[in-house]
Amino acid sequence: MFISPYEKVGGLVWVPRMLRKIRLRASGQLPDDYLPYMGLGFDRRCVRFLGVTYEALVERVATGGTDEEILEWCFATGKRPSEVEIHVWNEYMIKRGWRDTDSPSIDLQEYKEKYGLGHRSDIRTYFDFYEVDEERKP
Incomplete structure (x- = not known):
């Protein structure tokens, strides 16, 4: 989906x-x-x-x-x-949740815990989380 x-x-x-x-x-x-x-x-x-x-x-x-x-x-x-801005955007987005410097209202580990994925050390970014979480859904 x-x-x-x-x-x-x-x-x-x-x-x-x-x-x-x-x-x-x-x-x-x-x-x-x-x-x-x-x-x-x-x-x-x-x-x-x-x-x-x-x-x-x-x-x-x-x-x-x-x-x-x-x-x-x-x-x-x-x-x-620009090409440089696109590169920076992609790198920023792909790495969100991993060593973030700003403080989101909920950090990635808390998010993983909330959805029963707290034990998954392979989920290191929000993009990783979305992919794993959506694989579990019907």
Whole structure:
């Protein structure tokens, strides 16, 4: 059902996953436990990076189009990151939860414990967590 957070469009991680969740919500297929996080967390970081609002992105996704077309809209509406900015974005996102310097409201270990994965030492980032957690879901 979901796309790995590691998947890329236009060289950017997270974007395909965020767009998929928007589409699933619009079609009524997004599981309820995802609803409170829509537009927050990594989604919020992503739209800020792209210089668009989440609400405008949701409206654009509703008009249809491929991930590539929607990302091009983001670039035209917000900003087109440079190759270096894309590299920094990807590295930042991929490593979230591992040696973070800012203090999230809940750290990765607490998150893993909450979802019964506290014993998993192989889950070192939030991206790792999402992949493992979603493999367990029907």
